[in-house]
Amino acid sequence: MEGVLSGAKKEKHTWKFAAHFHAGRYGWKASALACKRVKEAVKEIQAVSGAEPSLAAEGTIKFMERVNPAFMHVDGSSGALGAAIARAVKELAPIIAQAQVDEKTRTKWLDRLWEAYQGDGMCLIEDLGDHCGDLFRGPDSLRE
8 A cells, every 4th residue: 555655745744742832831830731741742753653753753853842932931840841851852862863764854853953952941851962873873873
């Protein structure tokens, strides 16, 4: 079936989590809800990763780009939100690294991730830095 559809134009995927990740969406007391949304996003991306790894990588990048703007007003003093996002980064970063894409696409992804990382004023996705080597090298780095 895949071969039959290869010439057809793919429909744009709509990530459900994206509807919950808008700038300023969560207020000061929304830590529990924010944690729930992070877990939902991870599950959604992981569900896609087996069948469509590059689409899941795109979803992961979208997640990373939206984390700081969405949660910038949430009280993170309990550490729950930071821990949930750190787990998400740990689970999702390999999805980007494992995706088989051309160098141009990977470069665009890395540029987007760098922008998200630089714009992360609350250091929510700071653990992404721990995965830079794998992200730059791509799937070959995970076979070593």
